[in-house]
Amino acid sequence: MTPHNELRLLPWSGPDGKPCFLSTDGIGGTLTRLADNTEAAQLDFGAELLEHVMDVLTDEEVETEELRLLTRDLAAALRDTLRVAVSRGHRLPTLKAAACGGTEGPQLPAASFG
Numbered sequence: 001m002t003p004h005n006e007l008r009l010l011p012w013s014g015p016d017g018k019p020c021f022l023s024t025d026g027i028g029g030t031l032t033r034l035a036d037n038t039e040a041a042q043l044d045f046g047a048e049l050l051e052h053v054m055d056v057l058t059d060e061e062v063e064t065e066e067l068r069l070l071t072r073d074l075a076a077a078l079r080d081t082l083r084v085a086v087s088r089g090h091r092l093p094t095l096k097a098a099a100c101g102g103t104e105g106p107q108l109p110a111a112s113f114g
Contacts, residue, residue, distance in 0.1 A: 010035050
């Protein structure tokens, strides 16, 4: 894959809540590895939280405060997951880039069509 030389959305915000970006050539420096590890930790936390939610939903005696805290944690995990998805989506090769590589999709013999 060709290096992109683009800005990468990082999985954390700046002190003022605005998104942080990393200018990268796709080679994988220290900040890239830190961002990759942070994304993995965020996704793992979301998966663990989802398991916990399933347990709480089956508990008929759960307290309102616990549900409120759980909802807050779910919202934070969803926010992190969406940021990871957006960041990774921006790093996918575009169809135009794939076309430049000489492939236009699967090539089937004429006999395949009857």
